[in-house]
Amino acid sequence: MKNIKLWSLGLVGLLFAVGFGRWAQSLFVVSELVHFSVNFPSDGRAETMSCCDIGGPWAREHEADWNDYPAGGVLAYGDEGALVMDIGREGWIKRALQPYFISISSHWLRNVGIQPYRIQLEMEMCGMDLEWLTFESAWDPVTHTSTRSIEPGKSFNMDWFFTIPPELRHQPVVCEGELRIVDADSKLLLTEMPIKILDSRATQ
């Protein structure tokens, strides 16, 4: 009986963790703290080479397998496409606290090429004021440029915070912006990723 009780309590803990985790992730991936990864370079093509998935896909399992990605490259897992977040799908707590204070996060601005790059990030979100936050020490916050080279297979990280101004609220498509990753030395575009902010609760 005592063993049954112990196992039951353990099961309660496990189910609580799983249940909370599923609830949190359902909000993570669509609205409240969307994480995404961006692979560069993509030969300057406008077509995105970026993915949305928590944990990020590894474009290569081993560095020895690097080739001229993106041509012929593959993703380990995840989807390619624009980053889409829907503030209409925020949880009720977020909607009550700060529905228009948004954050998006990439811990995986990943160099999938064959040479190191110093990157400059350009984020355009319909003129909204952005706050940039990173746990990288090699970062120039004025020019939004990494001060170290990112080796093939390695990543850089950045979080962005912004508040949707009143004039952009309450419409189905709040903003269509983009993130550009530029070679800080040659100024060539490495990749760009559309970012769409939607509000599925808004009416036309």
Added chain:
Amino acid sequence: MSLYPNTYRLLSRHWLKRIAFFLLGIVLLYAPFALLTRLVLWVTGTPLLPDAHRICLRMPIQWLGQPWMYRTMLEQPMYLGAVLVLPAIALFVGPLFCGWLCPAGGITEYLSRLVPPRFQIDLAGRINPTPIRYGFTAGLIVAAFVGGNVCCSFCNFTHTQNLISGIFGHTLELSYWTSFTAVSFVLWFFVLGLFTKGGRGWCNFLCPAGALMGLFHSIGKAVGLGRSVQVNASLCRSCKKCVSNCPAWAISMKQDTAQVNSHMCNGCMDCVKVCPDKAISYTTNRLPSGEPAPAAPGVSSGE
């Protein structure tokens, strides 16, 4: 400090010592200081800013289900320290990190002492947190397979870091809330913190780091390795002062003698200080045969 007059008189110096160590924990591990983290990042040439996320123990535990993620330790070496050093310490000398260094637990424990007991939930002896904590830790690992994320969405270390950063003027992360961080904060700080007797409800139910260290501590005690808090049954008079003062709910009475649950004990040693009969001590573990175990490396045998 009249809320716990008798306890305060016995424990005041001990508590001040523990508070000093918790402040040391902040200085060593939390931004804007993070001195230990800075040292390791400098030695290893890791180009990251030092804060509590560099020593995360939750992610390496979750990665038991995602082993390919352990390569992250190559870029963030302090994860290796957290996943190797802390369990090793727990194995030999107990989960002293929990009871003496972890500010996430220390903050709620000591703030809870300012709340009148009549406003607090008293769960000690009413529910066994050990299986719940182990189950939660298992759930943290399993959740990644079933479309869940517990690791970062339910993290009191992040809340502690954000609070400390906010105190020193870096308020951006503290100002941003999601549904799940709001729930976890309320649970950690208020429900299981300030308004739970002992202030360690989160630690006792929901901390995977504590679960891992408790497991290693129990293993050490079971095989007679290292040291732990133990009760001398011949001296115990069943006054239950240790039971009522244990923030980890690790002590219970069995046949009129206090018993320490090594899965839950966090090594704070409040019980050692509060026992009027000196029946509790932090001493060498003994083999099941009763013979003293060989001393742990660098630790002398006996009290």
